[in-house]
Amino acid sequence: MKSRDQQTSALPTGTTLAYFNRVPIIVKPDFWPVPILLTGFLVWITGVRHPEISQFRRLAFGLAAMPVALIADAGHAMAHTISARLAGAPMDELLLSSGMPRTLYQNNDVPPETHIARSLGGPVFSVVCFVVSLLWWRILPQGSLGRDLAGVSLASHSVILIGSVAPLPMVDGGTILKWELVEAGQSPEQADQTVRRTSLGLGSTFLVLGAVVALEGRRRLAGGLLAGGGAAAVAAGIGLLK
Numbered sequence: 180m181k182s183r184d185q186q187t188s189a190l191p192t193g194t195t196l197a198y199f200n201r202v203p204i205i206v207k208p209d210f211w212p213v214p215i216l217l218t219g220f221l222v223w224i225t226g227v228r229h230p231e232i233s234q235f236r237r238l239a240f241g242l243a244a245m246p247v248a249l250i251a252d253a254g255h256a257m258a259h260t261i262s263a264r265l266a267g268a269p270m271d272e273l274l275l276s277s278g279m280p281r282t283l284y285q286n287n288d289v290p291p292e293t294h295i296a297r298s299l300g301g302p303v304f305s306v307v308c309f310v311v312s313l314l315w316w317r318i319l320p321q322g323s324l325g326r327d328l329a330g331v332s333l334a335s336h337s338v339i340l341i342g343s344v345a346p347l348p349m350v351d352g353g354t355i356l357k358w359e360l361v362e363a364g365q366s367p368e369q370a371d372q373t374v375r376r377t378s379l380g381l382g383s384t385f386l387v388l389g390a391v392v393a394l395e396g397r398r399r400l401a402g403g404l405l406a407g408g409g410a411a412a413v414a415a416g417i418g419l420l421k
Contacts, residue, residue: 193274199261202273209277218245221331226232228327240324244331251308251335253341255301256280262300266293279349291358298351305340312336342408346377347415353378375416 193205222241224233256273259282263270268289274281318327344352353374358394360370393402414420 193276196275199257199273200264202260202270204257204273204275207274210275213277214245214249217248218242221245221248225324225327229324232324236324240327240377244328247328247332248335251305251332251339253280254308255305255339256282258300259297260300260302262303263297266296268293268297270297289360294358295355298354301351302340302343305336306345309333309336309340344373345412346381347372348378348418349415349421353415373419377416378412379416382409382414382416385409386413408415 193207194290196204196206199206218241221244222237225237225240225244226234229237253275260270260273263282263284266289268284268286270282271285272283274283312329312333316326316333319326319329343350346356347353348357348371356377357367357370360373361367365373385405389402389404389406389409390403392405393399395402411420
C-alpha cells in the first residue's frame with residue numbers, strides 16, 4: 180500500500196523475482212526475513228488459539244498461512260500494475276523490501292486524473308478479496324483450522340484495505356486526496372501540505388483514543404492497535420515515515 184505515485188530517477192536494484200503484467204517484481208535482500216518472521220508469528224498465534232494441537236501442526240499452519248497473508252500486501256501492489264496500465268501510465272517496477280511494497284515510476288509527469296486512476300487498483304483488489312475472505316470465513320465451522328486460515332486472509336485484507344485508503348502521504352488514500360485537491364485548484368505543494376496536516380490530525384486523534392482505550396484495561400490490544408496506527412499517521416505527517 181505504499182504510495183503509488185512515487186517517482187525516482189534511479190530505480191532501486193535487487194533481484195528480479197518475476198514479471199507481472201510486464202512489470203518486473205524486484206526483491207531487495209532485506210525482504211527475505213519477512214516471510215520467516217511472519218511464519219513465526221502465525222505459528223505463535225496458532226499455539227495461543229489452539230494449545231491442544233502439536234507443534235508440527237502449528238508449523239504446518241504457519242507455513243500455509245504465510246503466503247495467504249503476504250498475498251494481501253503484494254497482491255494489492257500488483258493490482259496497481261493493472262490500473263496504471265489502464266490509465267495509460269504503466270509503472271516501471273514493483274519493489275519488495277522489508278517495508279511496504281512500492282510501485283515506482285520513472286516518469287511521473289501525468290495529469291491528476293491519471294494519478295487517481297492508477298491509485299485505485301490496490302483498493303479495488305483489497306475490497307474484492309475482503310468480501311471473498313469474509314464469505315470463506317463464514318462458511319467454515321467455528322474452531323477449525325480452515326476457518327483460522329480464512330481469518331488470516333480476512334484480517335490481512337482488512338488491514339491493507341483500511342491502511343491503503345487512509346489519507347496518509349505514503350498510501351493510496353493520500354495520493355487520491357492530493358490529486359483531488361489539485362483538481363480543485365490547489366498547487367501540488369499546497370495539496371501535499373494539506374495531506375500532511377490531515378495525517379497529523381487523524382493520527383493525533385487515534386493516538387489519544389488508543390491510549391484511552393488501552394488504559395481502560397479491558398481492550399488493551401484494540402487500544403494498542405489504535406495507538407500504533409495513530410503514531411504511524413503522525414510519523415507520516417511530519418515526514419518520518421515515507
